[in-house]
Amino acid sequence: MTKTTDHSRTLVLPLSSRQEWCWEWDRCYDGPYPSAVSLDCSTALRLLGPLDTGALRDAFAEVTLHHDALRLRLDGDRDLIAGVVRPQQTLSETPLPLEEAELPDVPPALLVDLSTRPFPVTERLGRADLLRAAPDHHILLTSFHHLVFDAASHHVFLRDLAGAYNSRVPGGAGGAGGAGEADGTAPRPAFSYLDLVRAENTPRSLEERALRLTERARLLRAYGSGDLLPGRTPGPPALRHRYDEEPFELSARRTGQLLHAARAARVSLYSLLAAAFATALGRHFGRDRLILSTPSHGRLRPEHHSAIGDFANMVQIPLDLSHGGGRGMLRHAHEAVREAAAAVDLPYGRLAETVLGRSGTDGFFRYALAHAELRLHGVTGWALDPQGDDAFPMHGLRTDVLPMHQDFSRLTYATRQSSDAAAATLSLSLTMTPDGRLTGALRHETTYHGPHTAHSVLNHLQEHLTALATPSGA
Template identity: 35%
Template sequence: MTSPVLSSSGPDTVPGGPGAPDPGALPASSRQDWCWHWVRSHTEDSTPLESPEVLRLRGRLDTGALRDALAEIETRHEALRLHLAGDGGPAADAAWPGQRLRAAPGGLDVVPVRPGDEEAEVTRTLDRRLDPTDRMARMTLLRSADDDHVLVGQFHHLVMDATSHDVFRRELAAGYAARTGAAGGTPAEGPAPFGYVDMIRREGSARAGEDRRDRAAAVARTLRAHGADQPLPAGPGAEVTHRARFAGIPLALSAEHGERLLRWCREQRTTPHNALLALLARGVAEVYERDRLVASVYMHGRTTPAARGAVGLLCNVLPVPLDVAGGSLSALARRTGERVLAAWDGVDLPLSAVADHAAARTGTEAVFRTAMSHLEFRMTGGAGRSGREAGAPLPFGAGLSAEHMAYEPPDRGLRFSGRRQALQCARTLYADAHVTENGVTGSLWYDEQYHDTVRLTRVSDIFHAYVGNLPVS
């Protein structure tokens, strides 16, 4: 195996970290844990870990009703009122500084904008990074005319996930409609049935902590047995720097092959998510001559009916041990599905707790989210995590139309704050897939400083060959 060289073009680590912990502050939730370490793995000139919500509002707007609806959402959903109690900047060796809950919502800033300058002002607004020690949610209303506004919601990923955006939009539309007397408007009553702070406190109990430590140790043993401490070999002359350099190989499937995959999934009683993960893992295993791999998947973590209507970061990154050698593709897909389902039991495990037992980190240093896996897989559409319904109408009522504006932050790339974090990211392969009725789009991403492009092209070829030859009736 070729060992990569990490060049000295960046700092070893950023020293520092918060002082003595605040005894009255809250710990991180099990879901915030991986996100905190992701933040700490990068320097400040990396793409910010924020999740915007941008809505174009056309029609006569009742600003007071909008302000009250937003305040109600922040009051009901505690995650939006959390802020860090100490240093929130990047430092690979800094521990969680604690967080506190604001008593009141953050309000709404109204900014006048010249007509035609809305998109540029959205960019300027979102370029002002959140200070998580002050707040992790900020709302700005851009007004270009009495009947033309853009609402810009800025959320730190520590308190927001994709499903939360859906909940936020629904409650905002319903709350505004209720305050303006529109038909179908339903005001929210009382606090949300799911308490984010209550979840944090339950997780912080002595009994829960002991249980999680035992389960984290058991998960780590399984991951080590599947090669978590044996990364995929580097390409010839690999030299990983602190600045990631990603390249992608298409994994797209035509409508015909996409339909073949879906038919095979129905016949095998498996999901497209598990089937795609299984086929990709088999391709990686064949090229790298591995019998076992560890994959990383994202699970929404909304394990109770109350949590399904919650705003807050509830998804978690789960390492999934896979046995990929031998047997038919049908058997492989079933085994993969069983492993993914079993991993669900660990959705409340902090990723750092598993990493501690798997020797993926030392002390308080940040652990990159894929530190223990060979392949990260994300899927949207089909039976995977649903994307935002950008075209779905929002019933604000009262002659007000709302359109979701897509916004992609400038990609500043990833610069790592430490050597181990850079290598943990570089060693992993990253696959994304979006399933529609017109086929599958997606790519296999990799840091070209570490991985051999020729090898990964073979992985893609094997994957496409498997899909094209799936036996369907």
């Protein structure tokens, strides 16, 4: 587990560079903070069998004490937090409480309700409920704000919780160090999320990062950051949007050809797809420069992989389409992707503020610096490889993670700037399936980028990928 740090309750720290992008995004939605329910990370773990609730309570306390990020809270007046451009945070000395309640006959509705309740952000940024359906049937529902939790944190949390629980029940394997020590492997490196925040805020780090941020902002402006893609609707879009998706799928044979083309050009599959997607967008909109955006997991050091916290950030990939559609464009995209990955530690809010300016205390939407988003799942790269749920067995119990579905279609944007950026950004999400196919969809706002735009862009993308898949196309 990560090490427990001995800090005063009055210790006040700024947000990390990774937390800042989440804070900006959170403030893009209307209503009292935190109305953006999409920014919490909830897990529903079903526990079947004779549960030792005391051991689970102690295990949960141990995990939250070892992972500093789970005890962070925003510093300041709760009623004024929403208007603060960059809040500070403090560390609680006590673990998160584990509440217990009976599970009603309609659990899905309750789980969604519990997982979307606003956080008392000046008290804590997480909560946990142990729901009892029967003596041998429980659901552990944990919800953490994205400020202190990212996608990779789910597995770390459940693995460490299982290790701590097993060390407390008769016959359970494991020890206080968690799964790493239980199976005889070397203990995971000690790490404190607060150390990451401190390291980012030394005078030398701040000075070096400010120089890099200025150069990055200059590059993004040169590629049209803030110059939105034109849409069909005249005037500004409404503050509440409707989204639709156009499916996109490649056969296993075509996907294999693209993987071969990427290897031949010595680029990643993501770089190849970025080049093709940008080219398709350029053809439809008549642009020779575009910026793609993607979330990066941001876990750059080995010890980050055993830590809980928000390490992710939005990174921007500026692409110049004058390189043509062949190998030259692939190499250009590959270098742009590498440079974007190296900028993952630049605070998103400050970067957006430098490029776009700020109107009052308005937050920046997560895609505000880019024209389109490209995500690729199931392939090593931007997202950490998923790990099986069976990696955290709890002694005497059968555990499985229940799917959590939340409806975000009714969210309303708080400002015109956020609304514009959200509507104008096209988002292509692709997944590599176990049978070797690329499948996904292009998400678009229905009145700004209607189905005609989506169909046109995907047709151009299909044509370009077909060309790349042939020996002469790369």
